[in-house]
Each structure stands twice: as structure tokens, then as C-alpha cells.
Amino acid sequence: MSTCESTRRDEEYNLSLHVGALFIVLGVSAGACVVPVTALRVPRVRIPLKVHFGFRHFGTGVLIATAFVHLLPTAFVSLTNPCLPPFFNEDYPALAGAIALAAVFLITIAEMAFSPVRPLRSVQTATESQELDALSHTSRPGRRKSHSGMSDEITSALSIPQFGQTRTGRSHGVMKTIDAPSTPDSARRHSTDSPLTTIEETGLGQQRKKLLTQCVLLECGILFHSIFIGLALAVAVGGEQIILLIAIVFHQTFEGLALGSRIAAVDWNPNAIQPWLMAVAYGCTTPLGQAIGIATRNLYDPGSATGLLVVGTFNAFSAGLLAYTSLVDLLNEDFLSDHSWKTLRGTKRIVAMSLVIFGAFCMSLIGAWA
Incomplete structure (x- = not known):
């Protein structure tokens, strides 16, 4: 079995900077996700509907790019690392893709089994x-x-x-x-x-349950990899930490707006606390990963065999989950469904698709650093 060399660097670990980065990411993540929810649920906060429209479609592009540019390539890099046993990098280097595909099938089966949206039976007395x-x-x-x-x-x-x-x-x-x-x-x-x-x-009840299911799937896919984003930032040192922090701040902002706009679209009860809990959960997950990384900075090594396998597997699964949800539940519903052809027409459709592409471009650009 091959062994992996430590990727820890000899530079001094700046604990105060890492603690400050934790609070920066916490504020940015929670704030970005809460803004769309607050704007639609707090009457005093008035944001033009065009802005919500922009959040929604820009966020779709962000989520698609997160799956295909951030998570899937990272999973392949981790699971085909030369220091892993030959099975991973020689016998079956396509393992990351297989895990993502398995995630797609599992989610499809789960939606078929538990989906609240089913054809109405035309049974009449x-x-x-x-x-x-x-x-x-x-x-x-x-x-x-x-x-x-x-x-x-x-x-x-x-x-x-x-x-x-x-x-x-x-x-x-x-x-x-x-x-x-x-x-x-x-x-x-x-x-x-x-x-x-x-x-x-x-x-109306079916539509609400469908939107809620989409939000839950999106949040699960995002939370899985957010922990590892925090861990990666927590063990980075020197100039690498600064670059990674800036990239993650943009990453969390775009992703938070995308998730928040979908949470806000659900027909929640006026006094429901679930949307706030979902927004706070997103805001706290990456900082939680940072806290774990800071506490275990002398134990956790992302370049170890265990670290590579865990990160690669979870990133591949998250990529499959986000790819399915963003393409099937979001992009398809927004642009190819019967309902979309009745409500999204002409210039409005062109603008919406342009926002999706722009969101994907921005998130893909960040993929060069994070």
C-alpha cells in the first residue's frame, strides 16, 4: 500500500488570523443566506422583486458551477492521488464519477418514493x-x-x-x-x-412540498462539502490562507444567496422558524469546519490517505446531489417546464438565462482558487 507524505508546511500557524477568518466566514455566510429570506418575510425590508428574480436565477448558475467546477474535479483529484493504493489511481480512476452517479440514482429513487407531488386522480362522485x-x-x-x-x-x-x-x-x-x-x-x-x-x-400544497423538498436536497448537498471547505481553510497557512479566505468569502456569498432565494420561495407559515434555521445552518457549517480544523490542526492532514479518501468521497457525493438538484429541479423547472413557458417569456426569459450563465461563470472563476 502506498503511503502519503504530510502536506503540512513549516510556516508558523497564525491562530489569531484563523479565528478572525472563522468569524468573517460566519458573518458572510449567514448574512448572504438570510438576506433573501428577510426581504420576503419582513415587511419593513423592501427589496425590489427584480432583485429577487436576479438572486433566483444567478443562484441557479452558482449551484450548477459548484457541482461541476468545485466539487467533482476536487473529488477526482483526491481519489486519484498517487499516494493512494493502485485501485484508486490505476485500476479504477473513475471512482469519483461512479460515486456522483450513485448519488444521482439514490436521490431519484428517494424522490420517487417520498415525493409529495403526484398526478391528481380524477376520481369524482x-x-x-x-x-x-x-x-x-x-x-x-x-x-x-x-x-x-x-x-x-x-x-x-x-x-x-x-x-x-x-x-x-x-x-x-x-x-x-x-x-x-x-x-x-x-x-x-x-x-x-x-x-x-x-x-x-x-x-398549492403540492407545489409547496415540492419547493421544500428542493430546498432540503440543496442544503444537504451544500452542507456536506461546507465542512471540508472549513477544514481546508483552517489548516492553510501563510499566503495560501489569505488567497483561500478571499475565494471562500465569495464562494459562500454566492452560494448563500442561491440557497436563501430558494428557501424564501417556499410558502412558509407566517410564524415558521424553519427558514431561519435553514439559513443559520448554512451560515454555521463552514465555520464549524474551521473550528474543527483549528482544534485538530496538529492531527488532521488533508494530504493523508484518510483525508484524501474522506474528502474525495463526500465531495463526489455532494457533486452528484447538487448536479441533480440544480439541473433537474431548478434549471429544468425554471426554463423547460410547461409552467415556465407561460410565465417566463420574451426578454424576461433571455435575461433569466443570462443570469444563470453569469452566475455559473462567476463561480467557475472562483474555482481557480477555491
Whole structure:
């Protein structure tokens, strides 16, 4: 078995600088993640909706670049290091890619098993069918009916719910319904119990759970590698520490804004503390890694065989998790879903995609140092 030489340098360890760096990273990380959440949940803090739009799409690019430029290459470098046994660098140098692929499959299976968003079953009682028929007959004369007896607008509302954001960050359903003036008083009185209302409420609940699932997956992928970012900074010395600190500050800022904008998009209850806890968890993870690194600076060696295997494995798994979530749950939903083609059009779509590319470029640039 090959042995790895220590990567510790003989330069003096500046403890005060490392402690200061811990608080700098803590403030930057927590602040960047909390800003989008605060802006949408605290009425006194007013940030233009265009800024939230920018955070959202810029952050998508940041997360994609984090997976493909930061984590996956680092995993390959760690797991193919020449000091590791031949299995890693000669027999199967593609191990990092296999671990990332395994993470993608595991997340896919988990989403299939536990995803709250499933097709609505069109099971109706006779009473529900009669109510729908009554509603369709009250629509304006001459309106074309669908095969089920419902007007085109009602059919559209049943099949394509659309969701937006209010100033307070609460999601609201925008659904087409029949015109109020043509609806009898009896129909209005029962509208809150109608199948349309039930389906709309179900769609809103499913959308909220879907956004929450995305946030949890993103946070898990980010937190896994944040610990090792902190460890790497904690054991760096001299000029390397300064360069790495600057790069990590930008890294944490971009990543925090990306995660915070997704957390803020969830339809949280007004008094919910979960969004704040998620933001604080992100803010504290990298500093926690720094604290562990400072405390074990004479024991932990990132260049040791154990260090390389642990860092490489976790980075590869995080890369797979972030790659899946950022591409399938974020990029695909924002630009390729049916809903996106109805809400993101023309110049707005071009600007959004440009922001994604710009976010990926910025995070890729930082990848040269961190």
C-alpha cells in the first residue's frame, strides 16, 4: 500500500488570523443566506422583486458551477492521488464519477418514493360531476365545451395550475375560472367547496412540498462539502490562507444567496422558524469546519490517505446531489417546464438565462482558487 507524505508546511500557524477568518466566514455566510429570506418575510425590508428574480436565477448558475467546477474535479483529484493504493489511481480512476452517479440514482429513487407531488386522480362522485356540469352551464353562451362537459377555461384550470410570488413571499395560485357575473348566487355560495377549489388547494400544497423538498436536497448537498471547505481553510497557512479566505468569502456569498432565494420561495407559515434555521445552518457549517480544523490542526492532514479518501468521497457525493438538484429541479423547472413557458417569456426569459450563465461563470472563476 502506498503511503502519503504530510502536506503540512513549516510556516508558523497564525491562530489569531484563523479565528478572525472563522468569524468573517460566519458573518458572510449567514448574512448572504438570510438576506433573501428577510426581504420576503419582513415587511419593513423592501427589496425590489427584480432583485429577487436576479438572486433566483444567478443562484441557479452558482449551484450548477459548484457541482461541476468545485466539487467533482476536487473529488477526482483526491481519489486519484498517487499516494493512494493502485485501485484508486490505476485500476479504477473513475471512482469519483461512479460515486456522483450513485448519488444521482439514490436521490431519484428517494424522490420517487417520498415525493409529495403526484398526478391528481380524477376520481369524482356523482355529486361532484353534477356540480361541475352546473358550473359549466353557467359560463358565457357560445363557449366551447370539452369532452367532459366542462368549459375550456375550467379544463385549463384543472390541468395547469400556475404559481407566482407575492410581495410577502407567499405563493398564490393563478387559475382561470368562469366569470363571476355569470355565476348564480347558489354557485358562489358553494364555490369554496367545489372540486375546482379543492384541486387548487391541493395543487398549492403540492407545489409547496415540492419547493421544500428542493430546498432540503440543496442544503444537504451544500452542507456536506461546507465542512471540508472549513477544514481546508483552517489548516492553510501563510499566503495560501489569505488567497483561500478571499475565494471562500465569495464562494459562500454566492452560494448563500442561491440557497436563501430558494428557501424564501417556499410558502412558509407566517410564524415558521424553519427558514431561519435553514439559513443559520448554512451560515454555521463552514465555520464549524474551521473550528474543527483549528482544534485538530496538529492531527488532521488533508494530504493523508484518510483525508484524501474522506474528502474525495463526500465531495463526489455532494457533486452528484447538487448536479441533480440544480439541473433537474431548478434549471429544468425554471426554463423547460410547461409552467415556465407561460410565465417566463420574451426578454424576461433571455435575461433569466443570462443570469444563470453569469452566475455559473462567476463561480467557475472562483474555482481557480477555491
